[in-house]
Amino acid sequence: MPKISSKGRLMPASPIRKLVPYAEEAKKKGINVIHLNIGQPDIKTPKVALDAVRNHKIEVLAYSRTEGSDNYREKIANYYGMHDINVTAKDIIVTTGGSEALAFTMGSILDEGDEIIIPEPFYANYNGFATANGVKVIPIVSAIETNFALPPFSEFEKNITPKTKAILICNPGNPTGYLYNHDEIKQLVSLVKNHDLFLVADEVYREFAYDGKHHHSILKEEGIENNAIIVDSVSKRYSMCGARIGCIVSKNQEVIHTALKFAQARLSPPTLAQIASEAALDTPQSYFDDVITEYVSRRNLLVSELEKIDNIKIAKPSGAFYCVVQLPVKNSDDFAQWLLEHFNLDKETVMVAPAGGFYATEGLGINQIRIAYVLDKKQLVRAVKILKKGLQQYLAK
Structure with a gap:
């Protein structure tokens, strides 16, 4: 059988998208997946x-x-x-x-x-x-x-x-x-x-x-x-x-x-x-003013809700719309996959991006996740509640 290139074998999988198959399987089971994993804004295009x-x-x-x-x-x-x-x-x-x-x-x-x-x-x-x-x-x-x-x-x-x-x-x-x-x-x-x-x-x-x-x-x-x-x-x-x-x-x-x-x-x-x-490029400045106001409000709400979870560390962002959170787990890849395969709260679960893939140094970030706060505030509150319950159950198993 012909071999693929060494370069191809070394290409890293996206930490943002590699869990998609597990999310799709969860959806087939009737589970609503709240996506915190990808920076796809819900703000309307101009x-x-x-x-x-x-x-x-x-x-x-x-x-x-x-x-x-x-x-x-x-x-x-x-x-x-x-x-x-x-x-x-x-x-x-x-x-x-x-x-x-x-x-x-x-x-x-x-x-x-x-x-x-x-x-x-x-x-x-x-x-x-x-x-x-x-x-x-x-x-x-x-x-x-x-x-x-x-x-x-x-x-x-x-x-x-x-x-x-x-x-x-x-x-x-x-x-x-x-x-x-x-x-x-x-x-x-x-x-x-x-x-x-x-x-x-x-x-x-x-x-x-x-x-x-x-x-x-x-x-x-x-x-x-x-x-x-x-x-x-x-x-x-x-x-x-x-x-x-x-x-x-x-x-x-x-x-x-x-x-x-x-x-x-x-x-x-x-x-x-x-x-x-x-x-x-003809979008008025008022559009950006409204967007910034919304993202600041979401960031503040997200951080406030995350602070209710025990034994985590949160990096408060000053820009963009991402937040890195350190969890009391050994491996966030395993935790993220478990959330999609084995956990739901009233037929809902969350998809997060394991942060290890955002590092080049092996072993760093393996207990961290990235959250994209590109959802409305009601969804963010719900997502953090699911994350908290999921983390409690994961640590207890």
Whole structure:
């Protein structure tokens, strides 16, 4: 029998989606599964985006430009300008989601055997993109005890080797909700300039900053034009996960031209989704104000309800819409699967994301879960009640 590749065998399964078969089996048994595992917002997509697709006059659904339409990239540049990030359309490549932007970025700046430093826990698919490119992730551990604050910069310094080519951050963070302050961004900028490294920032949650705090983009910093690469997406900002539209933004034209070659190999990003995404840029600020108010309210409620559970630790997020919780269990994968296979409360159970898959260091996060608070408050209260009862029964068995 022919063998699959070593790379394929090493590709990690998604901690967010790997329990889906168990959830589907539970649903077949008549169990309602409350999904806390995936960052699919329930906030309505802006009407202006949906109307743009409904009312389009296209008669032939043709390829678009490989790098995305001129009009859309111009409007993206204008969007960044409103956030004091000065870029032009030539600094932008539209991609099929933020995932493709990450894959193209890694392919453009890293060779097989190179190393990329990433503070952990981090978005689980970073492991997958690194594996696909033959790249080694060098994790810098942050801890729930410090609310996943950025580790000391001495930890970064001592892990830089001749093979190190980049540092990757997610700001605000998935799965932690940690929001980097301006001083941390400045220190990272100084670090990559001193060591001639790329700094890649996944900024898809830029709008989601809470408690009077503000997001600080790496492209606002001076003197980092050749080092800085932003990865972005419409998925969370406009509740348009299914559009699969993202982008790479960099003033380093060698990076852009290289990424364009990867983009040419997949021909073009989806045309209708670009139409929706271009229209979404006309969404009024009031939409985001309402969304932030709602997420802050949900976060506060979730943390308050979780604090009623004994012997757990909670990291309070300052951005995004995720919360990492440490449970009094040995293995959260086993617990999460058990919730779906063997537990329900009045014909309902919950699906969570085991957090071990958000780490690169083996053994870390195995007693943690990530909760996405993308459900209405009534559902969140119900979900935490089920989680509490399930945890009590699991520990007693």
